[in-house]
Amino acid sequence: MFNADIATYVQSHCTPADTILNDLAAETAARFPDAAGMQVSADEGRLLTMLTQLSGARHAVEVGVFTGYSALCIARGLPDDGTLLACDISEEWTALARDYWKRAGVDHRIDLRLAPAADTLRDLPTDPAIDLAFIDADKTGYPAYYEALIPRLRPGGLLLIDNVLMGGKVLDPQRPAHAAVRQLNDQILQDDRVDSVMLAIRDGLTLVRKR
Numbered sequence: 001m002f003n004a005d006i007a008t009y010v011q012s013h014c015t016p017a018d019t020i021l022n023d024l025a026a027e028t029a030a031r032f033p034d035a036a037g038m039q040v041s042a043d044e045g046r047l048l049t050m051l052t053q054l055s056g057a058r059h060a061v062e063v064g065v066f067t068g069y070s071a072l073c074i075a076r077g078l079p080d081d082g083t084l085l086a087c088d089i090s091e092e093w094t095a096l097a098r099d100y101w102k103r104a105g106v107d108h109r110i111d112l113r114l115a116p117a118a119d120t121l122r123d124l125p126t127d128p129a130i131d132l133a134f135i136d137a138d139k140t141g142y143p144a145y146y147e148a149l150i151p152r153l154r155p156g157g158l159l160l161i162d163n164v165l166m167g168g169k170v171l172d173p174q175r176p177a178h179a180a181v182r183q184l185n186d187q188i189l190q191d192d193r194v195d196s197v198m199l200a201i202r203d204g205l206t207l208v209r210k211r
Contacts (some may be wrong), residue, residue, distance in 0.1 A: 028069070039069050040162070044070075051158060062087065063121070063136070068098070071097060085111050087137075126151060127152070142181055
């Protein structure tokens, strides 16, 4: 949603990423150039860490790991005995993630599950024990992930949903992914279990707080 100059300005006015995050971003771009755009930006990563810290989260869930940048950011915001359940299906991408989690000293906080996220979430206990969750995965799965997570989120817990603008395509959906995200955006507005705010950071990030 930003032009290039504004994006650069925003990045330059956030606490900068450290060497580990910069190295992870660079290696991701080098090894997976066609997919590197799936990685969250440095400013969004900083926001994930801050929101994790501000919420006092101890138990977090991530749907969509890729090479582990966002998981690393969330794990850094958790206390040392906190846990992040990280859901993905790619051994190749997450192998790189594991290397950097270990290098950052947060690997003991991250429980990586390589299986369809819908199955992993369905098998979780139904009690509301999740403090914070982040969805950044296949867009057609967003409505199902949302419905699996909200009942398991504690009152006052946060659910963060990435790419809610789909490059503006939510205004005129042309593909199933666009339509699924638009469906969820509209669904959240009607959900009396939550309060929400949509932020125009990068490709849109919705913050949902369970009542």
